[in-house]
Structures are given as C-alpha cells and as structure tokens.
Amino acid sequence: MSENFIPYTGYEPRTDEDMQQRADAFFKLMGKRRTIREFSGQTVSAKIIDQCIRTAGSAPSGANQQPWHFVVITDPKVKQEIRTAAEKEEREFYAGRAGDVWLDTLAPLGTDAEKPFLERAPVLIAIFEQKYRVESGGTRVKHYYSKESTGIATGLLITALHQAGLATLTHTPSPMNFLTQILDRPEGEKPFLLLVVGHPAAGVTVPDLSKKSLEEIRTNK
Numbered sequence: 131m132s133e134n135f136i137p138y139t140g141y142e143p144r145t146d147e148d149m150q151q152r153a154d155a156f157f158k159l160m161g162k163r164r165t166i167r168e169f170s171g172q173t174v175s176a177k178i179i180d181q182c183i184r185t186a187g188s189a190p191s192g193a194n195q196q197p198w199h200f201v202v203i204t205d206p207k208v209k210q211e212i213r214t215a216a217e218k219e220e221r222e223f224y225a226g227r228a229g230d231v232w233l234d235t236l237a238p239l240g241t242d243a244e245k246p247f248l249e250r251a252p253v254l255i256a257i258f259e260q261k262y263r264v265e266s267g268g269t270r271v272k273h274y275y276s277k278e279s280t281g282i283a284t285g286l287l288i289t290a291l292h293q294a295g296l297a298t299l300t301h302t303p304s305p306m307n308f309l310t311q312i313l314d315r316p317e318g319e320k321p322f323l324l325l326v327v328g329h330p331a332a333g334v335t336v337p338d339l340s341k342k343s344l345e346e347i348r349t350n351k
C-alpha cells in the first residue's frame with residue numbers, strides 16, 4: 131500500500147436522539163434554500179467565498195483526484211463579458227434551439243434570455259470539471275468520475291454558501307464553452323456550471339414550487 135494510513139478522528143459517537151435532532155435541524159435549514167434570480171448590490175467578503183470553496187474542496191472524488199476548479203469572478207468587466215456571451219447563447223436557446231418540449235417544461239420558472247444577474251450579483255463562481263490533467267511533460271492523466279465528483283463538490287458549495295447566509299443561482303448557459311475562453315482555462319477542463327452568489331434583492335419572489343415527498347423519492351427494501 132503506497133498511501134500512509136492514519137487513525138480517523140472525525141467520527142463523534144452520538145445518541146439516536148441527538149442524531150435525530152441534528153438531522154431535523156439540517157433538513158429545516160436546507161429547506162430554506164431557494165434559487166433566486168434577482169440579487170441586491172450588497173457585496174460579499176472574499177474570505178467567506180474562499181472558506182465555502184474549501185468546503186467544496188473537501189468533497190469525496192474518484193481516486194481523490196479532486197477534478198474541479200473554481201474561478202471566483204468579481205471584476206465588473208469580466209462579469210459583463212460573461213453576461214454578453216451567455217445572453218447570446220440563451221437567445222438562441224429560447225428562440226428555438228431548446229425545442230418546444232423543453233421550453234414548456236421551463237415555463238413555470240419564468241426564465242428568459244435576459245441574464246442581468248450575471249452583472250448585478252457581486253460574485254460569480256465558474257465551476258470547471260477537470261476531465262484530465264496535463265502533466266509538465268505533456269502526458270495526459272485521466273480523471274475518473276470527474277462529473278460525479280464535481281457534482282458532489284458543487285452540492286457542498288451550494289450547501290456551504292446557504293449555511294453561511296448567502297443566496298445562489300445555479301446557472302447553466304448552454305453551451306458554455308465561452309467560459310473556457312473568457313476565463314482562460316486550460317485544456318482538459320470543461321465548464322460545469324456557473325454559480326451566481328450574493329444577497330437577494332429586496333422583495334424578491336420565487337416560484338411556488340414544492341419538492342417531491344419522501345414517499346416519492348425513497349423506496350425501502
């Protein structure tokens with residue numbers, strides 16, 4: 131075995147009652163998360179974002195290859211460039227590329243090709259999936275389960291930001307290859323999603339959606 135093994139000290143034994151209480155409290159906290167599409171101009175401290183990205187980076191990953199990269203964007207010029215590029219793609223998406231079935235499915239969310247939040251929100255986090263890395267000699271090293279791993283890390287990031295008191299919007303302009311160019315990312319990295327982060331605009335509204343019940347999403351065997 132090439133890796134050193136050390137004792138695991140992170141486990142804290144708890145009573146069922148304590149675990150139930152913690153599970154209930156966390157369910158309640160996460161139930162307050164909503165995707166919002168209008169942000170206030172209030173800024174966010176870079177230290178908070180960095181700490182939440184550390185949490186994301188603690189995610190499990192295939193062979194511990196940690197196949198993700200987070201680009202934190204606050205420069206208004208870069209945000210503007212991203213908005214322009216995203217809206218160009220989105221206009222084509224909403225004008226027909228999506229197809230009627232997709233557009234009908236999206237209708238309850240009230241989205242359209244206008245993406246003012248890409249400039250208005252104080253922080254954008256572009257998340258990249260590293261499908262492979264290129265070593266200094268030029269050899270490509272494949273990353274295993276990079277999509278699953280990046281998805282898990284993104285889930286932790288959304289959770290960490292919500293827990294810290296921030297609001298997010300998971301934005302997936304399609305296609306979003308423009309992020310590779312604008313953010314100057316290397317070969318092997320694929321844009322995964324664009325997370326818009328900030329504080330909700332005063333009086334923001336959200337669609338009246340509900341989540342599937344436990345009975346709908348869980349089967350016991």
Ligand code: IYR
Nearest residue numbers: 220236241242301302303304
């Ligand atoms: N990328 C588009 C469309 C869109 C698609 C899905 I699936 C959504 O849940 C929301 C939007 C946009 O961002 O408007």
